[in-house]
Amino acid sequence: MFNLDVNEIRKDFPILSLQVNGKRLVYLDNAATTHKPVAVIDAMKHYYENLNANPHRGAHYLSVAATEAYEGVREKVRKFINAASSKEIIFTRNTTESLNLLSYTYGMKYIEPGDEIVLSITNHHSNIVPWQQVAKAKGAVLKYIYVDSNGRITPEEIRNKITSKTKVVSIGHMSNVLGVIYPVKEIIEYAHSMGAIVIVDGAQSVPHIKVDVTDMDADFYAFSGHKMLGPMGIGVLYGKAELLEKMPPFLTGGDMIEYVYEQETTFAKFPFKFEAGTQNVEGAVGLGAAIDYICNIGLHNIHEHERRLTEYAIDKMKEIPYIHIYGPKSADEDKGGVISFSIDGVHPHDTASILDAYGIAIRAGHHCAQPLMRFLGAPATSRISFYLYNTTEEIDIFIDNIKNVRRWLGYGS
Template identity: 60%
Template sequence: MYNQFRQDFPVLNSNFHDKQLIYLDNAATSQKPSSVLQAVKEYYQKHNANPYRGLYGLSVKATDAYESARKLTAEFIHADNPSEVIFTRNTTEALNLLAYSYGRSVLKSGDEIVLSISEHHSNIIPWQQVAKEKGAVLKYLYLSDDGRIIEEDLEKKITERTKIVSIAHVSNVLGTIHPIEKIIQKAHSVGAVAVVDTAQGIPHYPVDVQKLDVDFLAFSGHKMLAPMGIGVLYGKEKLLNAMPPFLTGGEMIEIVSEQDATFAPLPHKFEAGTPNVGGAVGLAAAIEYINHIGYETIQNIEEELTDYALQELNKLPEITIYGDKVNCRKRCGVISFNVNGVHPHDTASILDGDGIAVRAGHHCAQPLMKYLNVPATCRISFYFYNTKEEINLFIQSLKKVRRLLGYGN
């Protein structure tokens, strides 16, 4: 399984069920290179302390590590200022922060929030809760058979009543790359704020928040080689400054009296409590690794893998593929499918017996499952350390699923 990057990922040498691990669940979380693991280990071994709160040298080092990670993250997404980068636990927390702080502040009865039907629950439920509280209306952009947002919906549903448009960069189920530039422009044309969930996008594609002119952007570190427990909310400084805090307590304050408090300036206003410095250090190391490889290399490898996988899956008459079935340049390396007559959980279990890790379920996208008229799907998802040989072994294992369940050859 030659791939020049595989040697950087220790877990890829693991065995499961006496078979070498074939990890095809990268949309759920990516594996971590040695450089990221070492950076986190070194931080805890040599620099661990509570940042900001100590005047001693070790605390200063921890503070420097945390703020250096913020600065590198800001540069990575081309933010105008590091203070526009808020560290969170993950994309889910970032979107909750946004819904409860920004949404609660601006929404009124009758205002509209526009999402796509393919959103992850993290980009649905926070808006549902705020909409119920404020009397706002949720509208959904629906999809064509190949998984793309219907153009007519885009034009009809984003209107003068729209206040927030929140869209995933890439669908975690269909792999569809949504036209976020066009959606942001449409949102701004009616005076709405544009939010992009790039949890599935930024591991594979560069993001320039200034070029996009996006108002808010959310993503998780663990899907792009970093540890779990670190995420990012980017927001335009003017908007963030106008928002009330999401969580309150230690570190996010300026002055506290018995009856009142004033809050710290950005970004600390939104980072209550002891921060995840080790996670931020790991995120910085992950960004450095991605910068070293280059997005062009990542995309070239993944397009080749996706194209090959689609070709091989399309040869199997008992397989149903959801979303675009042929065009790897209009979709990310995320492919949802089902084996006809077989529950996705059974398919995943049989593949697991051959050491092949795939996802099965509704993928935190139940509205999309209902729209597709399926209860669940299997999903494979690639990263640049996967190989064609792994796809071949996956296809071989997939071919025996129906036979093992009594359907014949």
């Protein structure tokens, strides 16, 4: 059952009352980062006022309290994505760090010359560049899964690209450009049958749809706090215990050791093996509050709300002949709340700058997906993206002012 009161939700986000250039803020850049509800801001403030200390390292009250808060969020994340154990949850700075951790530990240790690493052409740069470095260092082969004219991956493409030589498949769950939600469970099943492990970039999916890493049988799954109402500087890497056990550490130093001698060191067990140095405890606390907020609203309600907004926006945009949409032209179940588009005769950067004059925040550029941009034949696009606090009224404001973009540049309409 769909039940989401957007007007009440908006009251929880102080920044949405901001005036930009004398206009009410219309924020449509949620695929880049989301705003924070009061509950998240208050949780972090409470931590600093009442719990601030280094976790794991002290016997005094504050250190114990900080440890309990930090480890409590680890368990909360486990439940949120249905991992088997909280030990399989590693805190990082963001999805990018999580993917680099995997490429420079698992990749550098287990990839051999001639092995194949399979990526999707829709991947974010953070899920391409690290694997390029591994392939160059290890003499491996990079292969890409391409998408059809609607931005979707066909079963034939999966079977053609993933072979018995494939050792790693690393793919985004949802495209930050096309908004397509990819069939990762089916991809994982086929990759496993070929003997490969699968890494999923969930930065764009976890905030919007229910993710069950156990059901999909993902080997690794990564996401960021700031795209799901949480603070910047906190991310999550989930990994299967048997894989984490055999991986070397990524960073070394304090809190990830067991014993240090003059000439050698033994390392702590995971997840601590991968969490060197003083951690972002306040970020974890904020992430925990964000998870609580999302669960209280309901991921089903969030996804359905975004689907309706996307359908409404696409229908409005298709009525304007000089707008061209990339990817699916309808809000199907495998389409998230992201729409990339171009306007005839207008550079995307000009579109974003002119809309900003009206208080409308959108994204323009290559969206850290240059291989996909080249595949689409578009050096850059404009992008709008929705979250639980957006409204159809905001879409109407966006549509009305798209026409102003053309007028600013001398077009009649």
